[in-house]
Amino acid sequence: MVESKSISKTGTPPTLRLGFLVFVVLAVLTAVEFAFALYFNIWFLLALMAILKGGLVMYYYMHIYKLFEAEKDENRESFAYKLATNRLGLWFFMLSDGFIFGGLFISRFNLLGLTRPDVNQLLGVTVTSVLLVSSFFANRAEVSMEHGNRNQAIASLVVTITLGVLFLVGVLGVEWRIAPFGPGDGVQGAIFYSMTGFHAFHVLTGVIFLSIVIRNLVRGRYSAEKHWGVEAAVVYWHFIDFVWIFFYPALYLIGTLPH
């Protein structure tokens, strides 16, 4: 922490570069995953890739390690102490929410086994990339805020939200229209629409959350030291991306088309 505070405002702060590096690795992994799915389609390789990607997002973007460096400061009323408590609360919330997605994920394999819904591959990889890029910009916003660069944070969040809306358009507006089945058509329809629907609902809440944060950023509510709102919204956004890292292979890549 002391190190990052002493960094001059000019030039690229190392944490921004780290975020970019993580993004590059995630992008490469996604490409490899897609290629794997096309040529090998061995489910556990795809699962391994997803776990790897999820781990990277959880560590570098959602900075789970901050949970364990909780403030030892004895003053309960201090901002730092409350911040650590808030972080814990957010993580408990995401853990709990994760069980809904876990339940859907298990239902998918229970009902469809190693077949997958007949959906548009190109669109799938596109929306996944869109969400991945949005996660990069969300991270950029948080890091910028930590360095006190408010304008860069606002700009990054605007990009994040735009990409989030694009994702929603891609899934709800295009995929739901062109899919060869409706929600009532067989179990693949049920699974596909419920998984994308629950996820899209979270994306929508994320977009609303980020919009509120932008509005408050513009009004100057956050500072380099105190920006829990930004951090919470961004971590929640990464959580949505984290879920999609598992949903994408489950819906698009793993298994074969039903005959």
Place this chain on the structure above:
Amino acid sequence: MRKFFSLGLVRGLIWQVIGTAFGIGLVTGVRALMRLPAWKAEPAVVVGALFGALFFLYGVGVLDDWLKWANGEETSDEEVDETGLGRRRYFGASQDHKVIGIQYLTLALILFTVGGTFALIFRTELVKPGMQFLTPLEYNTLMSLHGIVMIVGILIGISAFMNYTVPLLIGARDMAFPRLNAFSFWIAVPAGIILLSSLFLGGFDTGWTGYPPLSVRAPLGMQMFFLGVSLSSFSSILSALNILATVIRLRAKGMTPFRLPIFVWAAIATSIISLTATQLIGLAFQMVMLERLLGMGFFDPVKGGNPVLFEHLFWFYSHPAVYVFVLPGLGVISELLPVFVRKPLYGYKWVAMSSLGIALTGFLVWGHHMFASGMAEYLREPFMYSTLLVAVPTGVKFFSWVATIWKGKISFPTPMLFVLGGIVVFLLGGLSGPPNATVSTDLLLNNTYYIVGHFHDTLFGGYVFPFFASIYYWWPKMTGKRLNEKLGKLHFWLMGPGMLILTLAMMRVGLLGMRRRVADYDPALGFQSYHIAMTLSGYLVALSILIFFINVFLTMKRGEVALGNVWGSRSPEWQVASPMPVHNYDKPVVVVGEPYDYGLPGSRYVKFEGED
């Protein structure tokens, strides 16, 4: 009049009506725009109820501060002193954990009364074979609602326990997230209303489990059941989140993990289950709701769905849920026993770990509800063994209780009676369990009244008795008055034998072949006399609860004032005067000794900063 309309509850209810109308109008309008037949009851009512609940939360005022934050306004973190409001603060969105605890308690008691009344009605119907005054659908609706209303009531009662006591026991000023705490209480109110509205929307006939495919075909009331439970699950999840964060972050100085009051360990174990597994009952119910609304074939074999999947998702929560019900109760038993036998709690660390052990093993046992469901046969044995494993940590608790009582200076005030009653009844519930966990016997006992008897013993022993023990125990702390001992003892001596006869007779008729959830039985089976006994003892239990309410009423009117450490307890909340001041402790609590060293001269558990 204006005063009346300024109550949060009243405003919330008005907004709920507006929200329901808005939701119904919205669906009807959208359908009209899509050129479908405008009126379709099911989606309109479901969306209406959902909007009703959201509007209720707005009306009652729990969203105010969050809306202000969204608007970029600052809110004060200082607790507002509401003592000037008097009783009115119990009807609005207070952020004080003690007020919220009492609100939860009141709601739980209301739900228990409603659910108990349902039981009395259909119990009366069962006195004679054949149908007397209920139709089969009415019987099924009452039976199902009895189950789920009691379960929601129990969950709310647990939040009452934990909300009121945990911050006091760990020496905190309040919960970690007071606003979220208010939210988790108030969402349970519209959820309860929606749940009970199923009675007027055609009822439902599936039992509280709501298994498809039956629940896909049940009347509209089914949707209200699903929606009500889904909404109330948020109450339980968010309350658990709050408890965990509070215990981790806001413990008093010196309160290391193994110096926590033992009830707090139970609260942690409970909250771990509530926080995570509860989502899956919500998900399972929402999937059936979607199947009904949009024809999504999750559980419809014609569409390739799998009804057994529902049972897996449902029981993944609903079995651990039983541990959610009983763990706090067992925690209360361990917490109160040392106070009344004036001896240290035997094997503190083992008891603490056994709570966690029960909670974690609880995640691995759900399949024992499905031995007869057509689930893959090779899954039966692992689930059988994991279930029997639960007996180990539970046995640790029993051993600790017996060893604690051993050679103690025992006194028998009302809370102690309920504690001992709880131990005895829970032992019966526990011993009647292994036959259900063992595959070979369960296939015979499955779906009989034996299960009903076992279940009621477990919940009475693990929940109801400790629940009343803690009410009698902490009542002076809540109100500054002590509940009448004579009436309290009468309450116990009516309820104890009443429910023992009730559950033992249930097990007996179950072994004789009485199926559960059935409105009628064959007189030739020869167990009508047992049914009469069950109904009479059911009324006995109801009478004892009535006496409890009379006791509460009389105590509030002119009860014995009790401001000091009534029970001679060592825990921090009894070291200050009752009722508890608004900010709990004026000076921070410091832990200086072991929590349960009763009888050790000169030892102390806590002191206040600045004292010596």
